[in-house]
Amino acid sequence: MTDYNTAVCSQDLADFFSTRHSHLQKYLFWQVRSHEIAEELAQETYLRFLKQSEPQSILDLNAFLFTIAANLARDHLRSVKRQQNREFVALDTEIADSKPHTEDIIAKQCLEAQLQQAIASLPEKTREIFLLYRADELSYKQIAKQLTLSERTVEYHLRQAMLHCRRCLTDQK
Incomplete structure (x- = not known):
């Protein structure tokens, strides 16, 4: 590593990042609308900035930093949109x-x-x-009153009807 690279990667760079961190995070939050994602993207921005092979060729460090951040935010939003599209297609298919x-x-x-x-x-x-109960949706009490029967008799007939229908359906299989 050259002396310049060492100097760029040392205290000067730490100061550079710390003075811009708040502004960078606000910018990223404005882009992605999530504090957690903005923080993750800010960290990724710093990593990519540090991985730059020729930092001496960068004319405007601030512009370069925010360009990296903008590209990461754009990539993130594209990824979210693709995921939403996949979910939408999956929902469409499910429907x-x-x-x-x-x-x-x-x-x-x-x-x-x-x-x-x-x-x-x-x-x-x-x-x-059975038909008064199922089709007309009358209660046991209403059926008993309409047919002048006891509720117990209505209950008995409904139980017999259910058992008969169940037997007929299972015998058919």
């Missing part, structure tokens, strides 16, 4: 994949047909109570 496939639609239609068949094969009173 596209969430549309039901033909096989799923057919399976659902088949299951609905089996369920309709199971409901149709219920005894009349049980079917009526």
Whole structure:
């Protein structure tokens, strides 16, 4: 290392960095809107500045320092944008994949047909109570009042209907 390089890398350089650190960090924060990232980029700026092979060829050290910082901030923002684009594409793909496939639609239609068949094969009173509960969304109390039955009877018929439907659907598989 030459005497000049030693001098540049010693106390003069430490003073140079310390006098500009606050201004550099504010500049980087203004670019990236994050104190943590601004600090990381400031450290990387100093490292790149120190790695310069011919510091004596730099005419304006301050301009050179801020050019490095600007380039690092730009690179960081590009990286963030690429990441956001990848996430957006992944989300797009996920949404596209969430549309039901033909096989799923057919399976659902088949299951609905089996369920309709199971409901149709219920005894009349049980079917009526089941449909009032499931289709009309009436409570046990409302069904009992409408059909002049006890709530226990409504509960019994609903339990029988559920068991019957479950049996029919598992037998079909």
